[in-house]
Amino acid sequence: xxARVGLIQIDAxxxxxxxxxxxxxxxxxxLAAGARLVAFPETFLYRGPTAGHRASAGPVPxxxxxxxxxxxxxxxxxxxxGSVAEVSDDPARPYITSVLLAPDGSVAATYRKIHLFxxxxxxGPSAHESSRATPGDRAVVADLPLAxxxxxxxxxxxxxxxxxxxxxxxxxxxxxxxxxxxDLRFPELYRALALAGAEVxxxxxxxxxxxxxxxxxxxxxxxxxxxxAYVIAPAQCGTPPAGNAAYGHSLIVDPWxxxxxxxxxxxxxxxxxxxxxxxxxxxRQIPALMNxxxxxxxxxxx
Numbered sequence: 459x460x461a462r463v464g465l466i467q468i469d470a471x472x473x474x475x476x477x478x479x480x481x482x483x484x485x486x487x488x489l490a491a492g493a494r495l496v497a498f499p500e501t502f503l504y505r506g507p508t509a510g511h512r513a514s515a516g517p518v519p520x521x522x523x524x525x526x527x528x529x530x531x532x533x534x535x536x537x538x539x540g541s542v543a544e545v546s547d548d549p550a551r552p553y554i555t556s557v558l559l560a561p562d563g564s565v566a567a568t569y570r571k572i573h574l575f576x577x578x579x580x581x582g583p584s585a586h587e588s589s590r591a592t593p594g595d596r597a598v599v600a601d602l603p604l605a606x607x608x609x610x611x612x613x614x615x616x617x618x619x620x621x622x623x624x625x626x627x628x629x630x631x632x633x634x635x636x637x638x639x640x641d642l643r644f645p646e647l648y649r650a651l652a653l654a655g656a657e658v659x660x661x662x663x664x665x666x667x668x669x670x671x672x673x674x675x676x677x678x679x680x681x682x683x684x685x686x687a688y689v690i691a692p693a694q695c696g697t698p699p700a701g702n703a704a705y706g707h708s709l710i711v712d713p714w715x716x717x718x719x720x721x722x723x724x725x726x727x728x729x730x731x732x733x734x735x736x737x738x739x740x741x742r743q744i745p746a747l748m749n750x751x752x753x754x755x756x757x758x759x760x
């Protein structure tokens with residue numbers, strides 16, 4: 459069964475209401491084009507100075523997610539909110555949280571970004587994300603019913619409730635591994651997700667233009683190839699207030715490492731098909747997951 463997936467590319471700023479309107483409009487376009495899973499980029503509701511980021515934080519579920527939960531219910535579709543600022547125990551450092559919404563509008567899973575963007579690139583971005591965000595501490599996979607994701611699919615009953623490390627569904631499924639942006643540079647996370655059965659690796663991002671032009675596509679293709687998995691990567695574009703220019707170029711990569719869909723430079727929508735059979739075929743031909751020898755990976759002294 460073929461799944462229809464849509465990626466949203468947005469140039470978000472520091473006006474949450476305006477960003478929400480644009481995001482919902484673009485999601486409607488993706489749904490009208492047949493998408494049954496619609497994925498938004500990182501920080502798609504607020505992108506701006508640290509004080510505003512902290513002020514934008516809220517509970518999950520809550521006011522930040524409810525307009526998108528309503529859309530999921532109305533469209534009987536799955537939505538992946540690339541990241542929102544979720545309140546944490548530290549008011550100054552909310553989580554950067556990816557939220558998966560089921561077709562009944564419930565929160566099927568949440569993933570809190572594990573790796574925070576603390577970098578200083580020569581002639582490029584300098585950031586200390588750990589000063590404004592609390593890191594997550596667990597990997598997350600979720601099973602989506604394939605019947606929900608086909609072009610003519612109808613809701614088969616949404617997931618019930620609380621965020622969990624693994625969300626299961628009855629019948630044939632498509633298993634998603636959830637990550638966010640800078641996680642992309644840590645292949646061990648993606649290998650763990652693939653070993654847990656993930657067939658699609660999600661990388662919503664606000665990747666900088668300076669690093670993106672050299673690293674974005676090669677890293678996404680590498681994660682797909684080494685794990686025999688699809689990679690879907692909705693991205694920000696443009697330059698936010700008091701921020702670094704974003705690279706854009708939202709991508710969908712197949713399990714052989716081929717880019718099957720790509721956005722242009724500006725805001726827009728990409729919709730394409732994902733075939734789980736291609737994951738099985740790639741993993742059968744190159745069984746890297748089964749050929750691992752972790753007992754030999756301990757580095758010993760000379």
